[in-house]
Amino acid sequence: MTLLTIDWSLIIEKLVLIAVVVLGSLVVALYSTYAERKVAAFMQDRLGPNRAGPFGLLQPLADGAKFFFKEDVIPVLANKWLFILGPTIAMSAALMTSAVVPWGNHIEIGGRIISLQIADINIGVLYVFGVVGMGVYGIMIGGWASNNKFSLLAALRGASQVISYELPMGICMITLIMLSGSLSLKDKVEQQMSSGHLWNIVYQPLGFVIFLICAFAECNRTPFDLAEAENELNMGYHQEYSSMKLGFYLFAEYINMLISSAVIVTLFFGGYDIPFLDESKLNPNTAAILGIIALMAKVVFFIFLFMWVRWTIPRFRYDQLMNLGWKKLLPLALINMLVTAAVILWLHK
Amino acid sequence: MSATEIIFWILSVLALVSGLMVIFSKNPVYSVLWLISLFFAISGHYILMNAQFLAIVNIIVYAGAIMVLFLFVIMLMNLSATAEPKKKVWMKFTGVISGGLLLWILLSVVRSSIDMRGKIAEVKTGDIGLVENLGKVLFTEYAVPFEICSVLFLSAMVGAVVIGKKEE
Numbered sequence: 001m002t003l004l005t006i007d008w009s010l011i012i013e014k015l016v017l018i019a020v021v022v023l024g025s026l027v028v029a030l031y032s033t034y035a036e037r038k039v040a041a042f043m044q045d046r047l048g049p050n051r052a053g054p055f056g057l058l059q060p061l062a063d064g065a066k067f068f069f070k071e072d073v074i075p076v077l078a079n080k081w082l083f084i085l086g087p088t089i090a091m092s093a094a095l096m097t098s099a100v101v102p103w104g105n106h107i108e109i110g111g112r113i114i115s116l117q118i119a120d121i122n123i124g125v126l127y128v129f130g131v132v133g134m135g136v137y138g139i140m141i142g143g144w145a146s147n148n149k150f151s152l153l154a155a156l157r158g159a160s161q162v163i164s165y166e167l168p169m170g171i172c173m174i175t176l177i178m179l180s181g182s183l184s185l186k187d188k189v190e191q192q193m194s195s196g197h198l199w200n201i202v203y204q205p206l207g208f209v210i211f212l213i214c215a216f217a218e219c220n221r222t223p224f225d226l227a228e229a230e231n232e233l234n235m236g237y238h239q240e241y242s243s244m245k246l247g248f249y250l251f252a253e254y255i256n257m258l259i260s261s262a263v264i265v266t267l268f269f270g271g272y273d274i275p276f277l278d279e280s281k282l283n284p285n286t287a288a289i290l291g292i293i294a295l296m297a298k299v300v301f302f303i304f305l306f307m308w309v310r311w312t313i314p315r316f317r318y319d320q321l322m323n324l325g326w327k328k329l330l331p332l333a334l335i336n337m338l339v340t341a342a343v344i345l346w347l348h349k
Numbered sequence: 350m351s352a353t354e355i356i357f358w359i360l361s362v363l364a365l366v367s368g369l370m371v372i373f374s375k376n377p378v379y380s381v382l383w384l385i386s387l388f389f390a391i392s393g394h395y396i397l398m399n400a401q402f403l404a405i406v407n408i409i410v411y412a413g414a415i416m417v418l419f420l421f422v423i424m425l426m427n428l429s430a431t432a433e434p435k436k437k438v439w440m441k442f443t444g445v446i447s448g449g450l451l452l453w454i455l456l457s458v459v460r461s462s463i464d465m466r467g468k469i470a471e472v473k474t475g476d477i478g479l480v481e482n483l484g485k486v487l488f489t490e491y492a493v494p495f496e497i498c499s500v501l502f503l504s505a506m507v508g509a510v511v512i513g514k515k516e517e
Contacts, residue, residue, distance in 0.1 A: 082378075082382075121401060122401060122479065122480065123401045123402055123405045123480065126402070126405040126406070126409065127405055129405075129409050129413075130405050130408040130409045130412075130413060133408070133409055133412070133413025133414065133417075134408075134412070134413065136413070136417055137385070137417075137420075140417065140420055140424070141382075144378065144420075144424050152424060155424075156421060156424065156425070159417055159420075159421065160421075163414060163417060166414075183480055
């Protein structure tokens with residue numbers, strides 16, 4: 001009796017791809033923590049971590065080991081299950097977005113074409129939104145389950161901030177969808193690569209700025225890290241957390257940074273496109289590998305930008321944050337969308 | 350059983366269990382979390398019917414936005430099982446009867462409706478739920494109802510702003 005007929009090679013291919021992407025994101029996030037400390041040190045004229053290994057390169061591993069060996073405390077009055085669920089959701093939501101990002105074009109192994117994107121679904125952009133929305137629950141559940149006033153306040157702040165900044169971000173995405181006529185991220189990259197088309201940043205400079213600001217807010221990064229404002233809320237929503245559960249929260253932030261950089265690059269900077277080079281003339285495998293390198297170079301620049309801003313601009317006040325989101329970014333995004341729509345209509349007439 | 354059937358049964362069980370847990374949970378925060386899991390199960394059903402757009406919009410709007418606001422209110426009110434006032438027996442009794450009657454009416458409407466009779470869900474084959482087709486239908490065939498809906502939403506938004514605005 002055949003219970004299931006499954007294309008096993010497809011399953012294995014996808015599992016390998018998922019493993020590579022997840023491990024890759026974890027390694028990049030791990031070394032982002034190192035880079036963050038080095039960048040901070042550079043900006044403040046210090047040396048930064050330089051004891052563990054050459055140039056302190058083993059520092060993230062040492063930090064990780066320290067997290068694992070710390071005592072794991074669950075407060076007595078905390079809600080035990082939700083306390084564990086919080087960091088779990090934060091981490092898995094951060095990793096799930098990587099499924100729709102096109103990390104490169106396809107490669108060929110033994111006549112089999114393997115696309116370097118885990119799932120090319122025709123709602124890719126919306127999927128990113130859905131998963132970002134899920135990330136809020138990690139903060140909210142963790143903050144509430146800690147049974148601590150500061151954690152709860154920080155959680156509510158974080159959630160309202162993420163919801164508010166989703167709106168201008170969504171409108172920028174709609175503008176981009178109008179340009180490309182497709183919701184799939186892969187289609188967007190291919191459209192930017194095709195001859196006669198420039199990167200979306202050229203058509204949508206204002207949209208890019210709005211999107212970037214919203215990405216900072218969605219990742220809870222300075223200047224919008226109100227959810228962990230230490231001088232008014234102690235440590236914010238993860239105050240009661242210790243050991244690797246705290247590590248998960250901190251780590252999720254770096255993975256979010258990586259993924260939002262990848263999404264920004266895909267939407268506005270041509271994804272795995274190499275400027276001034278016609279990839280179709282190259283051997284597909286070479287082109288794919290060069291594409292991945294190009295994508296990662298752009299992503300690394302944006303991760304650096306995240307850090308640069310963190311060590312340059314002080315934190316906003318909460319009312320300033322809400323003012324910026326609702327009274328400035330949202331109308332700007334709407335105007336940008338209407339103007340783009342009018343121009344598209346005018347050009348196509 | 351095919352893979353689709355197995356997924357269908359898993360999702361159905363998940364949906365029913367979550368739905369029941371929404372009602373039976375003593376803690377309102379748990380109820381909201383089970384409701385979110387219910388929305389995920391329903392989105393899974395949408396995907397089985399190849400309605401990807403509906404599935405993701407269900408997650409963004411209901412699970413992602415509306416439920417966050419639910420959680421907000423519940424967390425701020427700090428409800429707990431002990432603080433909730435006990436209902437009288439006759440109140441529970443009338444609740445069960447009226448709820449049962451509503452279920453009965455809904456079931457009979459669904460069973461006897463001509464539109465529904467003899468139709469089965471198009472698993473994996475239907476394509477009306479894809480963005481392109483849905484958009485075309487909404488902006489041609491159903492343009493007027495669609496626009497009326499948006500006016501309704503707009504008036505609701507204006508109403509919310511008016512209520513939320515402080516008296517000068």
